[in-house]
Amino acid sequence: MSTGSPGPATPVPTPAGLAHTSVLALPKPHQSALTAVIVAAVLLLLLVLLLRHTIRKRGGWRRFRRRLGQEATLTRRAFGEPLRSYGRHRRGVRALGRQLSDPRKGLLVRRLLDAAATALADAPGAFPYAVRTAPGHAAVQIAARRPPEPPAPWEPGADSTPQGWELTFTDEDTLPETGARPAHRLRPLPVAVGMADDACVHLDLAAGPRVITVEGDTAARTRLLHALAAQLDRPGSGATVTVTEGVHPHFRGRRLETLLGEVEERSTMPVEEAGEPGRTATTVVVCAAPNPEQARRLGALAASGTVVCLTDGRSAGHSWALHVDGRGRVTAPELELDADSAPLSRAVAASVRSDLRRRRREATPPKVTAVPVRPEPREEPRRPRTESLQETEPLQEAPTETVPRVTTGSELLAEPAAATRERTTAASSGTTAD
Template sequence: MRNTDPFDFFRDHRDTIFRWLGILGVALLVFLLVRWWAMRKGGWKAAWRLLCREVAVTGNAFAAPVRAWLRHRRDLRLLVRLLRHVATWRDAERALAAARTAAAPARPYAVVVGERTVSVLLAGTNIPAPKGIWVVAPGEDGHLWTTARTNLPSATPEAEGVRPVVLAVGVAEHRCAFLDLSVGPATVAVDGDSRSRTAVLQALAAQADARLPQPLVVVAEGVHPGFRGGPVRDAYRTARQTPPRQGIPPVLVAAELPDPLPTDLEAPGLRVLVLGPGRGHVRSLLTDRRGQLAVQGTPLLVRCTALGLAVARVLRSIPPVLPPAPAATAIRGSASAELFEEERAAVTTHGPAQTASADPDAWHDFAESTVGATAPTRARSAAEETTRTATTAAPPTAHRAPAGHPAAATQPGTPPATQPNTHSPAGPPRSPRP
């Protein structure tokens, strides 16, 4: 190396030398550009934080569709698993009915049902402290009452002539959220993202049609492309003229309301599901492009991306709404205690037993209740006891006096002897009157 001519070495390694000089020049240029950019952003630390944030945003842009798809599949499995069981719908109704009595004057408007627990959301300013089976979960305010599903009463404490009409609206924290259609404003308006709000309205309409009796749900045109409904004005008139059944008002589902509204019909109990902002006093359900749904003015926020597909899969398994309990099941105090007293079985025989036989439809949904199940049994027991007593009081036939004996007429429990009437020319003898 000491004897090597520098010019010969440069001539022999000229390509390699020029290559490395180009690499070093490019590196220096990149460093100068990065330094210039970093100085414009406030220094090396600020530029590093900005770079990390940009990298995270870019990674999230690629990973967000995958996470959304996985979340959609998870929500779909949860909704299908919960909505296909009748117990989920019945627990939601029982929770709302129980909370309506315990939280008065506040009114429950939504319920969230999980695998083991159920929570009720309350609306109002004067909400009492939870009592009985209800507790406030840690970290929650007094507007959310929670209890175990096993603690719910087996029967509605007090129906008040109004049965909860619950419709599923989405998933909230790995639980299914239901909205009560029987309370609050008469109009429920679904607004927000064009695709999400249309899917939510169609899912709500399908649930209402499956749960309510057949003539109560009227669907206008424009709600679903596969269903050709009538003109919105005719559908509105039909819904207004439909009378309530079993205490449940009619429901109109429409893409928009007629303008102006007909004023020649009166139906104060009409419920409306409409697409858009709605008019007047409405309950607004706002959706966004990420598939979230919020009930405006409330803390309820759910994911509704899988709601339509889940409802389509479990539509045949959705149970109907139970009718309100009759007044006979709401007897309190001594009046209900008398029905269980053995010495008043005769009174029970002429009371609930005759009512059940005269109006069997009123007792159809309450056949397992104590009053409806034991009243006919006690009536038969009282009748058998009366027959047995009368039979025991009568003397045996072997000890009765002969038919011609004068004492035969005085034997207790023995009918008078039958003898031919020899003074009557009418022929055969007549049976004596009892």
């Protein structure tokens, strides 16, 4: 058997060699990973070139950064607006709640209106119709072609109230004096309509045409109308409120036609029976969607000073119109009124609850608690003070008093002790006396 020459030895790859070979291996151009990287790099380069061209066309990097900052600011404000709106709403509820729950604040608003009306007595056709109150500050809006110069302590209105007067006070005693109200002028009926620049806005319903219509969004105007009627129905408002049918879904009021007949009959009575206008409670009629004939009759009664009318929706005739949008913003361009009425409903509800608690406290008699009478302490007899001995005086024994001996009856009957001893001694010795 012949053996051939051995061929070249085939090297066996080791694991270390395999690892070294795989690390140094490069991907081939036809592989998909390299193609994706090259395409992504090209697209990124094109995007950078396009962005640079656009920025240079828009005015350069400085203007681009400015616009980018503005967009970021607008975005931040848009996302933070709900939180700020909620904070404003809560502040408005608290401010209006404090204003409506304190009876002195209502008297303050009426006093401001009366003081402004007294100062405008010499100006024909001028009258105050709205008040803005803030802590220590008040602004009265005046209806006049040319408002006269304000007397002291009033000051001309600022930008917020160009057609009005302003007053700064630290105490209610510093308010201007009010004169006697004329007989033809009704008692002011101020109601809060909302907040404007952290100030409570009040509107006098007895000024002007005395017919106020609430228009706009259905839900918002219904809430505003109910809030105004609830304020007038509170004790001390000086008004008698009558709600007709169709105003509240859970309250079936009187028919407007019947009510108008009664009011017209009452207005024809003599002054002694019906009461002098401005001295008795003002009748307020709250109605919904009156027809043209009813609106005409309401306008005639309001012009004579018999009633003040609040209407849900539009009404024919001369009136003040309050427009409310879906967010509760109430505006009246002819009155220069722009306020937020969204927090008014909750504030009025809180004030009504406060009135109920106050009335309940007044109706409950005060509890009389018996005060226990404490016995007077007995005075103990004072002990005589002993004088302190001086150190220089020698100690002396106090003299003892001789107590006389008292002889009892048994001792008087007994023999003397000496005789008894002698007799005993003699007996023992055996001697006897002769």
